[in-house]
Amino acid sequence: MKEQVLKWANILGETGLFRLLCPGTLPVFMLHRVTDGNDGVPGRMTASQLRRYLRYLSNKRYQVLSMDELWQSLEEAREIPSRSVLFTIDDGFYDHHDVAANVFDEFGFQLNFFVITGLLDQQLWPWDDQVSYAIRKARVMRSNLELPSGSVFSVNLEEASAETVIRELRDALKTGPQAEVYQWLREELFRKLEVDYPSSAPAEYRPMSWSDARSLRQRGHGVYPHTSSHRILSSLDPAEKRKEIWDSLERVGKELSYSPRVFAYPTGRPSDYDHHDIEELRQAGFNMAFNTVPAYVRRGQDHYQLPRFSLPENTADFLQIVNRLEALKGKLRS
Numbered sequence: 001m002k003e004q005v006l007k008w009a010n011i012l013g014e015t016g017l018f019r020l021l022c023p024g025t026l027p028v029f030m031l032h033r034v035t036d037g038n039d040g041v042p043g044r045m046t047a048s049q050l051r052r053y054l055r056y057l058s059n060k061r062y063q064v065l066s067m068d069e070l071w072q073s074l075e076e077a078r079e080i081p082s083r084s085v086l087f088t089i090d091d092g093f094y095d096h097h098d099v100a101a102n103v104f105d106e107f108g109f110q111l112n113f114f115v116i117t118g119l120l121d122q123q124l125w126p127w128d129d130q131v132s133y134a135i136r137k138a139r140v141m142r143s144n145l146e147l148p149s150g151s152v153f154s155v156n157l158e159e160a161s162a163e164t165v166i167r168e169l170r171d172a173l174k175t176g177p178q179a180e181v182y183q184w185l186r187e188e189l190f191r192k193l194e195v196d197y198p199s200s201a202p203a204e205y206r207p208m209s210w211s212d213a214r215s216l217r218q219r220g221h222g223v224y225p226h227t228s229s230h231r232i233l234s235s236l237d238p239a240e241k242r243k244e245i246w247d248s249l250e251r252v253g254k255e256l257s258y259s260p261r262v263f264a265y266p267t268g269r270p271s272d273y274d275h276h277d278i279e280e281l282r283q284a285g286f287n288m289a290f291n292t293v294p295a296y297v298r299r300g301q302d303h304y305q306l307p308r309f310s311l312p313e314n315t316a317d318f319l320q321i322v323n324r325l326e327a328l329k330g331k332l333r334s
């Protein structure tokens, strides 16, 4: 029933009615992993589904904005075009370069990459992905983990699904101190679940290279820092969070020979960063930063807290955001 309603609402949305009723709204999408089918990439966004979305936008003459065009709309008195979207992709894995970028290139659309510089430097792979990896490979099904916060997290893979345990453990780690999270993963999680700790990122979590990143910039895409270790800024002490921002800025600047002005917060909930981080970004020369609040970008909003929608796996949900039905629903609710 709900699907039928959404289907008809999306058909109505194609007329441009909702865009007309909700002017000045821009959906910014956030992608994570993109698989070309059988390469073991975690996540369910396939290259063919992504291509379907971009073909729709291309056929309907949507404008895929560049970061510069977004900046001009926010800063100068230029309206956000009614038929527009913007795409970002987080973390810097190999499939972002090998798969996702190629799909965008087929349509001549810009994709904006937020990269964890420690991942590209092959110093680490993201703590949240290490949680998934360890839980999926666990050889011990029940264990009591002592979290960095000191509280106990009980893993019971006989009763709960791996997905549930991954989500709950990540959430528990998000709320605690993260300074030592990488050490904790190795010494507590991997050890207690009897999973061998890989000496480098496992194949499915390997990064793109800096040379890949340079190629992306040459092809007209954007590459920006996303901290050096992906630890949640609000969980770190002032010196450490400052270092996350400045080090990642310095690495991207050095490898790509330019000064990045755009940033994305790790995990991106409003509780994952604070006004000190925003001030630090300003001082480091950034002029825009993205979180992960699912909402439309509008003119006049805080440039350091720009929201993003996760790119839906389902076409009807994608269309509802693109045709601004989601904005209309928000308007009606308030």
Ligand SMILES: [Zn+2]
Pocket: 090, 091, 226, 230, 265, 266, 267
């Ligand atoms: Zn991220």
